[in-house]
Amino acid sequence: MNALSRFFRRLEGPQTLGRGPGFWVGFLVVLAGACAYPLFSDGYTVGNTVYFFTWIFMALGLSLIWGYGGSLSFGQTAFFGIAGYAYGILTINFGAAYGFTFVALLFAVAIAALFAALLGYFLFFGRISGVFLGIVTLSITLVLERFMAQTAGPEWKIGAARLNGFNGMSNMPPLTLPWPGGDIVLYPDVQLYYVVLGMLVLVYLGLRILVNSPFGNVLVAIRENPERAEMLGYDIRKYQLGTFVIGAALAGLSGVLYTSWGQYITPSSMGMTAAALPIVWVAVGGRSDLTTTLVGTVTVLAVFQALTIHGSQYALVVMGVMLVLTVLLAPRGLIYALARLVARPFSKRASNGQPGDA
Amino acid sequence: MPMLQTLGLNKRFGGLHVTNNVDLTLEAGEVHCLIGPNGAGKSTLFRLILGEHLPSSGAILFGGEDITSLKPFQRIRRGMSVKFQVPGIFKALSVRQNLEIAMQHHYDPAVLAEEIDKLLEFLNLTEDSTRLAGNLSHGQKQWLEIGMAISLKPRLLLLDEPTAGMSPEETHATGEMVKRLNAQGMTVLAVEHDMAFVRQVAQQVTVLHLGRVFAQGTIDEIVANEDVAAIYLGQTTAHETAHEPAGAPHA
Numbered sequence: 090m091n092a093l094s095r096f097f098r099r100l101e102g103p104q105t106l107g108r109g110p111g112f113w114v115g116f117l118v119v120l121a122g123a124c125a126y127p128l129f130s131d132g133y134t135v136g137n138t139v140y141f142f143t144w145i146f147m148a149l150g151l152s153l154i155w156g157y158g159g160s161l162s163f164g165q166t167a168f169f170g171i172a173g174y175a176y177g178i179l180t181i182n183f184g185a186a187y188g189f190t191f192v193a194l195l196f197a198v199a200i201a202a203l204f205a206a207l208l209g210y211f212l213f214f215g216r217i218s219g220v221f222l223g224i225v226t227l228s229i230t231l232v233l234e235r236f237m238a239q240t241a242g243p244e245w246k247i248g249a250a251r252l253n254g255f256n257g258m259s260n261m262p263p264l265t266l267p268w269p270g271g272d273i274v275l276y277p278d279v280q281l282y283y284v285v286l287g288m289l290v291l292v293y294l295g296l297r298i299l300v301n302s303p304f305g306n307v308l309v310a311i312r313e314n315p316e317r318a319e320m321l322g323y324d325i326r327k328y329q330l331g332t333f334v335i336g337a338a339l340a341g342l343s344g345v346l347y348t349s350w351g352q353y354i355t356p357s358s359m360g361m362t363a364a365a366l367p368i369v370w371v372a373v374g375g376r377s378d379l380t381t382t383l384v385g386t387v388t389v390l391a392v393f394q395a396l397t398i399h400g401s402q403y404a405l406v407v408m409g410v411m412l413v414l415t416v417l418l419a420p421r422g423l424i425y426a427l428a429r430l431v432a433r434p435f436s437k438r439a440s441n442g443q444p445g446d447a
Numbered sequence: 448m449p450m451l452q453t454l455g456l457n458k459r460f461g462g463l464h465v466t467n468n469v470d471l472t473l474e475a476g477e478v479h480c481l482i483g484p485n486g487a488g489k490s491t492l493f494r495l496i497l498g499e500h501l502p503s504s505g506a507i508l509f510g511g512e513d514i515t516s517l518k519p520f521q522r523i524r525r526g527m528s529v530k531f532q533v534p535g536i537f538k539a540l541s542v543r544q545n546l547e548i549a550m551q552h553h554y555d556p557a558v559l560a561e562e563i564d565k566l567l568e569f570l571n572l573t574e575d576s577t578r579l580a581g582n583l584s585h586g587q588k589q590w591l592e593i594g595m596a597i598s599l600k601p602r603l604l605l606l607d608e609p610t611a612g613m614s615p616e617e618t619h620a621t622g623e624m625v626k627r628l629n630a631q632g633m634t635v636l637a638v639e640h641d642m643a644f645v646r647q648v649a650q651q652v653t654v655l656h657l658g659r660v661f662a663q664g665t666i667d668e669i670v671a672n673e674d675v676a677a678i679y680l681g682q683t684t685a686h687e688t689a690h691e692p693a694g695a696p697h698a
Contacts, residue, residue, distance in 0.1 A: 322523035
């Protein structure tokens, strides 16, 4: 009983912004708003919102690896792509009956996590860190993109699934809920919205508990001073690897949801631009906190889409400018800075105990 | 059985022979100080003991166990703990969280908060527990790191110039604390420049010079040793060179 209450108390702690009744009331209001949103909107717009949601998992994973653990990785899109392709290959071959799409989701995420474990083992147990970690992970992402781009020929197929080179794979079944009286096919519409929203809430709360746990303590300790963390008896390589795998699994979840959402995955989802964008979302939002990462990702994606509609050639330039401004004006993130500003008058102790005031 | 023993320890960086056939023995329960002029190889020896460097040859025994090839965290788990010269703390985290990270796996979760409170009080940091560690004064940072080091309840405490940058009063207080920890049974190895501190705490003193053990004994013996005085004044004799040919004994 005691252990259980300790577990839930970790929903708030030194590693997450937002605590106390005020925050949780706000959380519930936002959640209620999110739940009610489809009632005031049409199916197309709701489906489009799901598109935003699918990316958040990858961003939260990057926040964990980079913001909390201090390792900048460009590898998130690689795991995104691996899981996306794996979902496509599995569902094209085995179909969507009996809820198999959700089994495929689990397998695809596990494949991405396994790949991350293998790669991460060589990276972290080889003591690769800092800028070199970024370079290696980016290289691997780009190699994967190049590889998938040359799979156009008919010889590149796994079972019934053609990899299709640069054109990408398409026509895999979307996630399908088995239901008495007829399966529910989750096209980008209200039902998919609720499923993804549910996943998002679970992942967000789960990560809050994780980062405020002893594991999270060690994680930020490694970010702050890896030598000291090791000299307290922690095998920091294991913690870094564990974080990397969890982050990769979340990127994989994004990949599966994206593939299912659009019934489509291409090598360019692992390209240079795709690899850089998560860095922008997370940096602009505030990488060292889950909530600011979440809010930042949605905000940046919404701005990006609006820009793409009204002047496509400038959208990426604006992303770049946003990143530069963040680095210059609010290195801990624009949303993070905003959140601190809003929170200050409500909390007398905020300026004292919070990391980030230094 | 000695707490710590180095047997014929050698470390070369390229052509530089920084640790030259060092035999050092620490008996359980003693406070041992490692002194020597700049460049004597104190820090390298320290890092060899911790496992941050691996020796070119020789062996290190900890409580009778050969730990020569163990990684630093494995040595820590066997009962070593270290305080670095430059305070190794988590600057962007609160003082309390610094201690929590050090202590979370050594205490039952039910009593952890209470134990942290006790240690905060011992370190005189209760008032500052919610401040960021990076905002503490220099002396407080040193104390915080000492607190983190002793919270692991080590058998052997390694201190790398624990009083660097401290006022004479703080230095004295640190010395008293070392004596108190020693009285509770902790073995201590300290690299130190401050002779007042060495005189205050040391039961055994080892003088390193050009990578070798130059002299060993009680503080009074060392002070009476004219050769030691000579190396501190820079009057080295010609045969002591750091560029000895290879061929040191292997353990």
